[in-house]
Amino acid sequence: MSVSQMQGMVIENVQKNSGWYEMEISIPSFAPCARPGQFVHIKTGAGSDPLLRRPFSICDFDKDAGRLFLMYKLVGSGTKWLSSVASGSYIDIVGPLGKGFTCPDPGARVILVGGGIGIAPLLYLARRLTERNCRLRIFYGVEEYHQLSALNKFERLGVNIDVATHDGSAGFKGLVTDLFEQKIVSEKADVIYTCGPEIMMAKVAAVAAQYQIPGELSLEEYMACGVGACLGCARKLKAEDDNFVKICKDGPVFSFSQMKFDLN
Amino acid sequence: MNTGQKNSPEQYISDTVDLSVDLGGLRLKNPVTAASGTFGYGREYEPFADISRLGAVIVKGTTLKPTPGNPAPRIYETASGMLNSIGLENPGIEVFLDIHLPYLLERGVQVIANIAGNTFEDNETLGAMIRRQSGVAAIELNISCPNVEKGGMHFGTDPDMVFQVVNAVKKVTDLPVIPKLSPNVSDITIIAQAAQAGGADALSMINTLMGMAIDVKKRKPVLGNIFGGLSGPAIKPVALRMIYQVHKEIDIPILGGGGIMNVTDVLEFIMAGSSAVSIGTANFVQPGISVQLINELADYMVANNVAKISDLVGAAVYK
Ligand SMILES: Cc1cc2nc3c(=O)[nH]c(=O)nc-3n(C[C@H](O)[C@H](O)[C@H](O)COP(=O)(O)OP(=O)(O)OC[C@H]3O[C@@H](n4cnc5c(N)ncnc54)[C@H](O)[C@@H]3O)c2cc1C
Ligand SMILES: Cc1cc2nc3c(=O)[nH]c(=O)nc-3n(C[C@H](O)[C@H](O)[C@H](O)COP(=O)(O)O)c2cc1C
Numbered sequence: 001m002s003v004s005q006m007q008g009m010v011i012e013n014v015q016k017n018s019g020w021y022e023m024e025i026s027i028p029s030f031a032p033c034a035r036p037g038q039f040v041h042i043k044t045g046a047g048s049d050p051l052l053r054r055p056f057s058i059c060d061f062d063k064d065a066g067r068l069f070l071m072y073k074l075v076g077s078g079t080k081w082l083s084s085v086a087s088g089s090y091i092d093i094v095g096p097l098g099k100g101f102t103c104p105d106p107g108a109r110v111i112l113v114g115g116g117i118g119i120a121p122l123l124y125l126a127r128r129l130t131e132r133n134c135r136l137r138i139f140y141g142v143e144e145y146h147q148l149s150a151l152n153k154f155e156r157l158g159v160n161i162d163v164a165t166h167d168g169s170a171g172f173k174g175l176v177t178d179l180f181e182q183k184i185v186s187e188k189a190d191v192i193y194t195c196g197p198e199i200m201m202a203k204v205a206a207v208a209a210q211y212q213i214p215g216e217l218s219l220e221e222y223m224a225c226g227v228g229a230c231l232g233c234a235r236k237l238k239a240e241d242d243n244f245v246k247i248c249k250d251g252p253v254f255s256f257s258q259m260k261f262d263l264n
Numbered sequence: 265m266n267t268g269q270k271n272s273p274e275q276y277i278s279d280t281v282d283l284s285v286d287l288g289g290l291r292l293k294n295p296v297t298a299a300s301g302t303f304g305y306g307r308e309y310e311p312f313a314d315i316s317r318l319g320a321v322i323v324k325g326t327t328l329k330p331t332p333g334n335p336a337p338r339i340y341e342t343a344s345g346m347l348n349s350i351g352l353e354n355p356g357i358e359v360f361l362d363i364h365l366p367y368l369l370e371r372g373v374q375v376i377a378n379i380a381g382n383t384f385e386d387n388e389t390l391g392a393m394i395r396r397q398s399g400v401a402a403i404e405l406n407i408s409c410p411n412v413e414k415g416g417m418h419f420g421t422d423p424d425m426v427f428q429v430v431n432a433v434k435k436v437t438d439l440p441v442i443p444k445l446s447p448n449v450s451d452i453t454i455i456a457q458a459a460q461a462g463g464a465d466a467l468s469m470i471n472t473l474m475g476m477a478i479d480v481k482k483r484k485p486v487l488g489n490i491f492g493g494l495s496g497p498a499i500k501p502v503a504l505r506m507i508y509q510v511h512k513e514i515d516i517p518i519l520g521g522g523g524i525m526n527v528t529d530v531l532e533f534i535m536a537g538s539s540a541v542s543i544g545t546a547n548f549v550q551p552g553i554s555v556q557l558i559n560e561l562a563d564y565m566v567a568n569n570v571a572k573i574s575d576l577v578g579a580a581v582y583k
């Protein structure tokens with residue numbers, strides 16, 4: 001795996017709906033072996049405030065064209081800066097970092113469950129899985145209808161995506177985890193991958209455990225170095241664990257069986 | 265990237281200007297070191313820089329036994345800085361000596377070990393385990409950490425304790441001992457003098473400044489450990505002031521750091537009295553910065569007719 005620091009040229013940086021952006025970056029030297037679930041660390045702003053890099057999942061990557069895609073949500077100063085970057089400007093990127101999702105056997109039956117901006121890494125994953133002739137089912141939960149802009153990217157891959165919205169304005173009315181729980185019996189999945197709010201991933205993992213289906217999820221933690229040096233992004237996967245994993249290096253992807261959620 | 269040109273920039277630099285410095289008997293080929301806890305055990309930064317070019321790599325603080333560290337969240341960004349409460353997570357001295365040290369030595373890296381005993385005896389034992397024979401070049405003694413026997417009071421806040429712990433480690437090792445001073449004291453010069461009297465070969469300063477942040481939504485402190493150490497550009501003026509003060513009062517060399525981000529910062533630290541500098545938080549922002557600063561320092565010297573970097577040490581200090 002060849003991690004490096006590079007300048008990428010922003011091709012397009014557009015607001016898709018309130019507070020959601022998509023960015024396309026030309027970055028020919030980006031490691032062709034980059035895996036779904038890995039992330040990039042971006043310097044937001046030229047000065048010392050914001051100081052630290054910001055982590056973003058590889059949302060999609062076209063190694064032949066050298067194009068990297070990000071999908072991001074406005075949160076604070078770093079993402080605000082990112083949203084202001086004009087096409088043609090360069091941004092400073094370190095990556096690919098972390099461990100991505102493991103690849104299932106070709107032809108495997110796979111369920112993806114995404115929530116909100118957590119859909120980002122699942123697009124690249126879906127692309128890779130379709131290349132492996134996996135049978136994909138995707139469940140995607142959003143708060144508001146207008147966050148569905150991500151959908152057409154999946155549709156272009158030719159995969160089915162079932163949506164759950166809180167207000168019922170599209171698809172299933174309610175939580176994506178309820179939709180997932182209803183469908184899991186008939187789907188007979190071999191493996192499940194999920195990314196989104198932790199409470200959602202905890203529920204997905206719990207349902208998967210009930211049906212004894214293995215799976216993986218992607219965690220977030222504040223990061224400084226992103227490369228495993230500062231030990232800042234530490235967390236315990238199970239409360240009783242003695243050791244802390246480092247989200248940036250040991251993760252961000254972990255298997256359901258490594259985790260025990262404590263949601264109180 | 266550093267592919268295949270390992271020696272050429274170094275060769276060029278050594279032919280043109282003299283970057284070497286003396287740090288209390290420890291010879292550094294250039295004054296740029298990587299600060300403890302910000303550079304892991306070096307290997308994490310190999311994709312970004314030829315780490316063997318550094319004056320030294322100061323590795324993560326080592327305790328006697330493995331230490332799991334503090335609860336999450338451990339880091340938080342603040343204005344032009346960051347708070348950390350890592351809690352000295354490390355695998356213990358044996359893993360350092362058996363695994364991490366040989367890896368760095370094989371790559372030609374000059375290694376400064378950083379020790380952080382929880383007790384007086386732990387520091388003695390650690391000091392005795394790290395000798396010249398092990399391949400380590402010097403010991404940085406972190407006295408900014410709590411002394412468990414003294415109810416968690418930091419070694420570095422009491423001049424008597426500083427004198428004793430420095431003296432004890434000096435007695436058991438044949439390596440240069442560089443106490444790393446805590447800035448969380450009212451008069452740093454008293455601590456510096458105690459360390460010098462205890463036999464310190466050089467002083468490292470400054471460690472992080474104690475701080476905190478509040479999560480307004482949750483109405484509680486952000487860090488799992490409540491308090492954390494502030495580092496980064498925000499602390500640079502404090503670090504410079506302390507180094508300036510200490511340089512005036514003591515005779516041993518200073519390894520200075522705190523918020524260094526660029527070559528002008530390096531020069532400020534040298535002119536304030538640092539013989540060498542440590543690069544910490546900047547590594548997180550620009551992973552290749554430490555080696556880049558060596559080149560930029562050499563460029564500065566060429567452009568400004570400075571033959572020896574050591575001539576600039578303390579240049580701005582009125583004695
Ligand atoms: C592995 C990983 C992948 C991610 N992928 C995406 C993605 O594809 N799209 C997306 O929109 N967001 C993603 N995030 C979250 C994203 O990193 C944060 O939203 C972003 O750092 C916020 O920065 P800010 O300056 O705008 O916010 P601020 O709140 O001002 O940031 C302050 C500090 O907190 C950190 N921080 C704040 N929120 C988070 C968070 N959720 N996770 C980690 N650090 C945080 C920032 O990095 C910064 O150091 C990912 C996080 C991780 C760890
Ligand atoms: C994440 C992190 C971990 C650190 N760990 C240690 C440590 O183990 N031992 C130590 O003596 N100093 C430690 N430090 C302090 C640094 O070595 C340095 O003295 C301090 O951060 C100030 O320099 P800077 O502003 O350039 O980072 C740590 C700093 C950070 C940010």
Ligand code: FES
Nearest residue numbers: 224226228231248
């Ligand atoms: S962010 Fe530094 S170890 Fe993960």
